[in-house]
Amino acid sequence: MKRVNCMACKHYFVTWDMKFPKGCRAFQFKTPNLPSLDVFRSSGEVCLKFEDKRKRGKI
Known part of the structure; x- marks a missing residue:
């Protein structure tokens, strides 16, 4: 299985919700x-x- 590093994804974000x-x-x-x-x-x-x-803006 290929592991996905969410922290390198443009859709990942950190919330203020301590439970989530x-x-x-x-x-x-x-x-x-x-x-x-x-x-x-x-x-x-x-x-x-x-x-x-x-990879934003790079070709």
Whole structure:
């Protein structure tokens, strides 16, 4: 399984909610885990919405 690093994704964000400190804008949810783990647990697939935020504007 390819592991997805949510912190390198442009959809990842940190919330103010102490119970759900991590979030995904693409799937519109907050979670105590890395969002990619919840996506994998619920669908059995790696996150298909991952977009590397470090590659913005680069060809």
